[in-house]
Amino acid sequence: MTSHADYVLRIVEERRVRFVRLWFVDVLGILKSIAIPASELEAALEDGVSLDGSSLEGGVRGHERDVVAHPDPTTFQLLPWRTDAVVGRMFCDLRLPDGTPFAADSRQALRRMLGVAADLGYTFQVGAEIEFFLFAVPEGDGPPVPLDDGAYYDLTPLDVGSSFRRRTIEHVEGMSIPVKASHHEVAPSQHEIDLHHTDALSMADAVTTFRLTVKEVAGELGVYATFMPKPLEDVPGSGMHLHLSLFRGDENLFAGDPLSELGQAFLAGVLAHAGELCAVTNQWVNSYKRLVSGDEAPEHVTWARHGRAALARVPVARRPEAARVELRQPDPSCNPYLTFALVLAAGLRGIERGYNLPPEGEGPPLPESLREATDRFDASELARETLGDRMCDWIVANKRREWGDYRRAVTEFERRRLLRLL
Amino acid sequence: MSEAWIYAPASPAASETARLLAELGFTPHRVEANGALRPRPDARQPALAVLAGDDWADVCARLRDDELLCAVPCLVTIDQEGLETGEVLDGHELIVRPFTAAELRARIARARATTHGIEPGDVVRTGDLELNLATYQVTIDGVPIDFTHMEYELLKFLMTHPGRVFSREALLSAVWGYDYYGGARTVDVHVRRVRAKLGQEHAARIRTVRSVGYRFDA
Numbered sequence: 196m197t198s199h200a201d202y203v204l205r206i207v208e209e210r211r212v213r214f215v216r217l218w219f220v221d222v223l224g225i226l227k228s229i230a231i232p233a234s235e236l237e238a239a240l241e242d243g244v245s246l247d248g249s250s251l252e253g254g255v256r257g258h259e260r261d262v263v264a265h266p267d268p269t270t271f272q273l274l275p276w277r278t279d280a281v282v283g284r285m286f287c288d289l290r291l292p293d294g295t296p297f298a299a300d301s302r303q304a305l306r307r308m309l310g311v312a313a314d315l316g317y318t319f320q321v322g323a324e325i326e327f328f329l330f331a332v333p334e335g336d337g338p339p340v341p342l343d344d345g346a347y348y349d350l351t352p353l354d355v356g357s358s359f360r361r362r363t364i365e366h367v368e369g370m371s372i373p374v375k376a377s378h379h380e381v382a383p384s385q386h387e388i389d390l391h392h393t394d395a396l397s398m399a400d401a402v403t404t405f406r407l408t409v410k411e412v413a414g415e416l417g418v419y420a421t422f423m424p425k426p427l428e429d430v431p432g433s434g435m436h437l438h439l440s441l442f443r444g445d446e447n448l449f450a451g452d453p454l455s456e457l458g459q460a461f462l463a464g465v466l467a468h469a470g471e472l473c474a475v476t477n478q479w480v481n482s483y484k485r486l487v488s489g490d491e492a493p494e495h496v497t498w499a500r501h502g503r504a505a506l507a508r509v510p511v512a513r514r515p516e517a518a519r520v521e522l523r524q525p526d527p528s529c530n531p532y533l534t535f536a537l538v539l540a541a542g543l544r545g546i547e548r549g550y551n552l553p554p555e556g557e558g559p560p561l562p563e564s565l566r567e568a569t570d571r572f573d574a575s576e577l578a579r580e581t582l583g584d585r586m587c588d589w590i591v592a593n594k595r596r597e598w599g600d601y602r603r604a605v606t607e608f609e610r611r612r613l614l615r616l617l
Numbered sequence: 618m619s620e621a622w623i624y625a626p627a628s629p630a631a632s633e634t635a636r637l638l639a640e641l642g643f644t645p646h647r648v649e650a651n652g653a654l655r656p657r658p659d660a661r662q663p664a665l666a667v668l669a670g671d672d673w674a675d676v677c678a679r680l681r682d683d684e685l686l687c688a689v690p691c692l693v694t695i696d697q698e699g700l701e702t703g704e705v706l707d708g709h710e711l712i713v714r715p716f717t718a719a720e721l722r723a724r725i726a727r728a729r730a731t732t733h734g735i736e737p738g739d740v741v742r743t744g745d746l747e748l749n750l751a752t753y754q755v756t757i758d759g760v761p762i763d764f765t766h767m768e769y770e771l772l773k774f775l776m777t778h779p780g781r782v783f784s785r786e787a788l789l790s791a792v793w794g795y796d797y798y799g800g801a802r803t804v805d806v807h808v809r810r811v812r813a814k815l816g817q818e819h820a821a822r823i824r825t826v827r828s829v830g831y832r833f834d835a
Contacts, residue, residue, distance in 0.1 A: 203766070205752070
């Protein structure tokens with residue numbers, strides 16, 4: 196077998212690739228990209244590419260101005276939506292010049308947590324159902340304009356949505372992300388695409404790639420896509436339901452009726468820590484408007500076998516290897532790397548300390564606002580142990596700033612209620 | 618570095634063969650063929666098996682029955698006496714001791730061609746699906762399909778071993794080796810990715826054989 200780097204260099208030559216984009220995310224999970232010409236690729240694979248660390252969100256200290264992006268050649272893939280020039284991409288790990296991990300690198304934070312799980316003999320598998328909205332590009336600063344009034348599973352003729360979904364699936368699968376299903380969601384202009392489960396690191400890369408791909412395809416069709424948790428007031432928001440399972444080799448350790456003891460302890464851990472992890476799984480002011488709306492979004496930390504209001508669902512698995520827990524709390528605008536790392540940490544703690552699963556349908560409320568979520572995250576010993584103080588402090592500072600800005604904002608709600616009345 | 622496994626008792630002839638193989642760029646390992654077929658329990662397949670002992674016919678048969686080693690090109694080395702008295706089977710590439718590195722190189726190329734029906738630089742073809750072993754390019758009806766490295770290696774292995782069922786463990790060790798990450802599920806995940814990229818018609822060529830593994834139908 197050829198080495199990964201040799202394969203990349205050979206493909207770049209054979210396919211006449213002009214540029215390679217080096218991808219990484221900031222602490223909020225926002226995708227960043229630097230493009231290097233193909234001629235620089237060999238050096239980049241060998242030594243990495245230097246970045247100005249102070250331009251990265253993530254609380255860089257003075258002596259960390261130099262950050263080096265090391266491309267992961269196993270993630271090399273040509274972008275399917277570019278036709279004018281052939282462009283490839285690779286995900287990167289961020290390190291300091293001395294080779295130590297950069298404290299604000301989400302990908303390595305997840306890798307570290309997966310290493311902890313691997314030492315215990317576990318591999319963590321994640322599947323994702325991702326919801327989002329498509330809107331017509333508004334004139335000026337107008338409100339978002341839905342493209343249709345399509346209801347759940349509707350097949351509307353002349354539906355931009357279905358040609359959109361077809362093209363998206365083609366591109367997404369071209370990026371090594373197999374799609375399990377897709378359909379129109381409850382709300383107008385809302386879509387859902389379900390990604391087949393895979394190991395957590397690949398899935399975090401997949402979610403990141405998926406969000407960009409969806410936006411690219413929307414752009415091609417002259418509309419735009421948003422993963423904002425709650426873009427319209429009167430219709431359900433967008434969630435990202437995660438299907439979680441732990442394997443040892445080929446064996447699904449959650450298999451049971453409906454869940455093994457180990458699976459129950461994992462779920463108990465996820466539930467016990469759900470509130471303190473919200474600042475990552477639901478990281479925006481807007482996220483809490485989805486969680487309060489009822490419908491399919493959870494408001495309480497509960498689990499259930501059936502029904503769609505619980506925070507976690509234990510579906511009946513048709514085969515033992517399909518046993519899983521469905522987590523319905525995160526939204527699609529989260530940082531998937533940190534979300535997966537923290538959810539795994541919470542589950543493993545449940546196993547390690549033998550947490551008991553509470554009765555079905557009973558549990559405390561989730562944080563009501565980003566402020567409450569940030570306070571609880573700040574005090575979370577689990578989060579600090581998993582992500583490190585540096586990253587946690589940075590997240591807390593960023594979220595307090597967002598809350599501060601929000602407090603100063605005068606909203607449409609206030610004007611509607613008060614402007615004429617008072 | 619490609620490994621070559623030499624099945625022979627320790628002898629000057631075996632050492633000489635190892636030296637010549639090293640000269641040709643192989644990493645030689647000697648295997649005492651008195652039980653184990655592998656130099657280490659966790660070893661994957663070598664690029665070449667050289668049978669240098671008297672029991673070569675027996676070793677050949679055992680290699681054919683081993684799920685992972687059945688597709689390894691075999692080269693039988695034999696001396697003049699063995700050639701005159703022994704049983705020479707059809708279908709085995711033979712080289713008569715003593716031999717030179719150049720002769721060995723030529724015989725190895727022939728052994729590979731006999732086993733795979735392909736040589737480096739060749740194109741493996743199934744319908745309009747083509748995989749070029751020299752350039753790593755895969756095309757369907759001339760249109761390139763872009764794979765990640767491990768997707769390519771998996772497809773290459775399946776296409777160069779058509780019609781045979783491989784368990785997921787076998788694929789894992791043949792394609793990923795033992796430094797893989799993610800367990801045997803990795804194979805399913807990659808099969809799914811490769812199928813998604815191949816499109817319906819060709820995806821169906823990678824057959825799931827229930828509770829056994831996968832088979833490529835050319």
